[in-house]
Amino acid sequence: MKIAVDAMGGDFAPEAIVEGVVMAASELPSNVSIVLIGRQSVVEPLLLKQGGNHAGQIELVDASEVIDMGEHPTKALSQKPNSSIGVGFKLLKEKAVDAFCSAGNTGAMHVGALFSIKSIEGVLRPCIAGFVPQITGGHAVMLDIGANADCKPEMLAQFGEIGSLYAQYTFGIDRPRVALMNIGSEEQKGSLIAQAAHQLLKDNNRINFIGNMEGNEFFAGKADVIVADGFTGNALFKLGESFYTMASKRNISDEFLDKTNYESVGGSPILGVNGNVIIAHGVSSPLAIKNMVGLAIRQVEANAYVKIAQAMS
Template identity: 55%
Template structure:
């Protein structure tokens, strides 16, 4: 197994990404190797400074970087030697089994769709994230940013994508699916949720339990919560603020500790033909480590083939 990692993407790259790769490498099996994609000389220099052997990794030299503020489509086309462009080329060729980056989110989405492409039958890929539950564990929320505007028929697909991720990567048996809405009643909501509700209810590939209000997001009512990418991204950013607020207030609470993004590493793009993980721009070495481990778990679970089969 070859796990591709962009070492140039992220606010603290390459130091944090390489440090995270070193941490992850100690937890991988002998047949699992991290492929570092970025400036090869800088990567080896950082690894040697950390007292580690550069031979433990493979390297793909990609001297260019796509900045966080660059236009995704233009940057992918105009910077073929960037770490993100090279990573997706390798993924397309099958030279790596997965690709992860804490760099430009838009470029990661564009790269995924235009290189390995969307799985046939999937209308639009979605980004999924973990939502901590009060009692224990976590649920899956999607979409959280790939599709700001959605058609009603996309939400049942998100429900199926999230269910497959929950079951095969996270081991949640028979995951339930809820629709994020402003009320429990089927008659409530905007045009999107009103149209999507009956489609979710009629879909026999998922276990739909009805609407989920914002106050129910962190309980055990649903394992998978679906919404459009606009609402999902607002919820994601609000949830991320919980952990920062508790830190600022000096509060020590096990539940809010689980809102720390570092524990989850990154957010998978579901619905494309290879495992692709997007990391937080401020990813620390711990977050990078967990992003690599999530990449490994997605490859081991064969989640992409299971999604292909479900949408065939």
């Protein structure tokens, strides 16, 4: 198994990325290696400083260009084919690697996935999934958390099915509980779009739909899959992440709040595409990068995108 990591993506790249990759390499199973993509003249000295390639478990692939965080995704990908993101998706498309991870330009990662490995046939809109810690243990899969700010009811209903399949195969949950984020528990609550999505989810006998959930149930362990449009999902997800930051600033130590720290999982997968793509925070630390590699390994082992493709066909 090969996990590709963009060495040049992120606010603290390449130093934080290289350090995180080396941390991950020290714990890798023998059948897993990391392909680090970036400017060789810059990355190689950092890798040597961190102790080298860890008995051949880190391979360096040169990429002469970098897509900056503020660049237009589509233009940047077309104008910079030798960027670390461009090269990463080329390797993923050719199946030279099993997953591609980056803390770089989120838009470029999303567009790159759509242009290279493409959407799974039957998927209306690929989405980004986040992992919400639950007080009962584990995480709920929340989708979408930012790729699709405006969603039709059919898209929300499909997010429920995609999330259910992902939770089933990645986390081993039999019949994951699917809930729709709304402003009330009753069926008739919410916008016209939410009401229509509720009916579609309710009518889908392939999922275990348990109805609406409200914001005060976000961490309560009510659902294994939380469905939301990208605008709502992103706002809620980032609010949840802020709890750890606020607790740290106030010198509060709490086991559950520690799980809201973005570093604990390290990344968010793009679901609904023909491959394993993980996006990390732009501010990712070495620990976040290490955990992102772990998430990528778990996702490859689950083969979730293939299961989703089979269900959508």
